[in-house]
Amino acid sequence: xxxxxxxxxxxxxxxxxxxxxRNTIQHCLVLGESxxxxxxxxxxMEYQPLENFYIAMKDGKLVGAIGLEHDKYIxxxxxxxxxxxxxxxxxxxxxxIQIAKEKKYPHVTLYVDGASQxxxxxxxxxxxxxxxxxxxxxLTKGEYPPIETNPDLSCATVDTPSDIGKQVLELxxxxxxxxxxxxxxWERRTRENHIVYGCFKDSKLxxxxxxxxxEQELYLSHIGTLKSARGQGSASKLLVHLQEYFLKSGYSKxxxxxxxxNEGAARLYERVGFKVSHKAVGLxxxxx
Numbered sequence: 001x002x003x004x005x006x007x008x009x010x011x012x013x014x015x016x017x018x019x020x021x022r023n024t025i026q027h028c029l030v031l032g033e034s035x036x037x038x039x040x041x042x043x044x045m046e047y048q049p050l051e052n053f054y055i056a057m058k059d060g061k062l063v064g065a066i067g068l069e070h071d072k073y074i075x076x077x078x079x080x081x082x083x084x085x086x087x088x089x090x091x092x093x094x095x096x097i098q099i100a101k102e103k104k105y106p107h108v109t110l111y112v113d114g115a116s117q118x119x120x121x122x123x124x125x126x127x128x129x130x131x132x133x134x135x136x137x138x139l140t141k142g143e144y145p146p147i148e149t150n151p152d153l154s155c156a157t158v159d160t161p162s163d164i165g166k167q168v169l170e171l172x173x174x175x176x177x178x179x180x181x182x183x184x185x186w187e188r189r190t191r192e193n194h195i196v197y198g199c200f201k202d203s204k205l206x207x208x209x210x211x212x213x214x215e216q217e218l219y220l221s222h223i224g225t226l227k228s229a230r231g232q233g234s235a236s237k238l239l240v241h242l243q244e245y246f247l248k249s250g251y252s253k254x255x256x257x258x259x260x261x262n263e264g265a266a267r268l269y270e271r272v273g274f275k276v277s278h279k280a281v282g283l284x285x286x287x288x
Contacts, residue, residue, distance in 0.1 A: 002056040002063055002088045004095045007049050015055050015065050016042075022078040036215045040193065054095055056088050066092040068099055074110040074285075085122045093126060100287055107286045114279040128283035132259060135266060137274040139246065139254040144273035147240055150233040155241035158196040158208065168196060168208045175224040197241060199234040207234040209242060211254075218246060220256040239272045 007015050016038045024033050042049055049067070056064030056079075063083050067075035077092040079085060100108050111134065112119045124130075158164050195211040195218075207225035211218050220242065225234055246254050255277065258265050 002058040002083075002091055004054050004056055004091060006051075007053040007055055007065075009050065011055055011062070012049060014062050015049070015053060018055075018062055018080075019065055019076070019078055022080070025081075034215070037217075040212070040214045054092065056083075056092055058083075058088070064088040064092050066096050068096045068108070072100065072105050072108050074100075074108050085118065089122065090126075093122075097126075097285070097287070106288050107284050110283050110285070111280045112283070114281050120281055120283075123283050123285070126285065128285045130281060131284040132261065132282040134257045134280040134282060135260055135276050136278040136280060137256050137258060137266070137269050138277045139243065139272070139274045140252070141247065142273070144243065145271065147236060147271060149237045149240055153199055153201050153206070153232070153234055153237045155197055155199050155237055158198045160196055164198060164205060165196070167205045168198060171205065171208060171224055171226060172210075172222065176222070197238055199238045199241075201229075201232070201234075206232065207238055209238045211242065213251075216250075216252045218242075218249075218251050218254040220254060235268060236272070239268065243272055 005011070016035050020033055020035045020038045023038075052069060053065065053067045053075075055062050061080075063080040064077055066077040067073075069075060074093075074096055077085070077089040077096075079088045079092075083089070097108070109131075110123065110128070112123065114120070114133065158168055160168070193213045195213065197209045197211070198205050199207045205226070206229040207223065209220060210222040212221050223235060223238060242254065254274075256269065256274070257280070258269065260266070260279070
């Protein structure tokens with residue numbers, strides 16, 4: 001039987017390589033396909049692999065991995081090709097659930113590729129309830145449909161320690177919650193491998209975008225607009241600004257995730273040239 005152990009500095013490299021190799025095959029979302037991308041995602045999402053990730057060892061070989069992110073997300077489980085979700089995967093999942101219960105989490109959340117019926121069935125059989133869907137969307141180099149933007153608006157890169165950066169943080173926490181995740185990690189999340197854009201009218205901040213820079217790709221992690229400024233075209237202006245930067249850059253694509261129920265945002269991304277790359281199913285596992 002496989003033994004579950006906490007990830008350590010000695011097993012970290014083997015674990016990230018294992019996840020990168022098995023991720024796409026098993027349709028476990030969130031993390032990328034290569035080791036540098038996996039490591040970049042750990043930084044981007046504020047994962048703490050040595051605290052929240054666990055590996056399954058069998059006969060001295062790493063055969064599985066799972067993560068429990070601090071916002072109560074389960075990542076994985078990933079299992080070796082010769083192992084099954086019902087075997088090693090179940091052991092890892094049960095371990096993560098037990099830890100979540102010990103931390104008194106009311107529930108855990110996870111996302112899987114909508115095309116992976118085996119993984120979806122596995123979580124449903126373990127008590128998960130479908131709570132929503134997401135589109136993964138990508139922008140690649142090419143010709144895009146022309147978009148008219150508001151000439152009264154302008155976009156610029158934001159220096160996060162500046163007064164404008166503080167305004168972006170205030171807007172970000174207003175829109176996404178005044179949480180430890182949004183405040184304590186703000187500086188590192190926006191200065192280490194990130195670009196922050198602001199959209200302005202008469203020097204007043206209307207909206208912002210946070211782009212995470214990976215090895216060869218850009219990830220649009222957040223875009224938000226003042227409630228009083230919605231309908232003025234500031235989000236469109238930001239996306240066109242990002243599009244122009246991307247075309248001049250050496251990056252291969254820009255990607256993002258959007259809730260399927262947010263049809264207005266999805267249509268906006270499509271107008272700029274984004275196309276749906278996959279559909280993810282969001283699941284919730286109640287623990288109380």
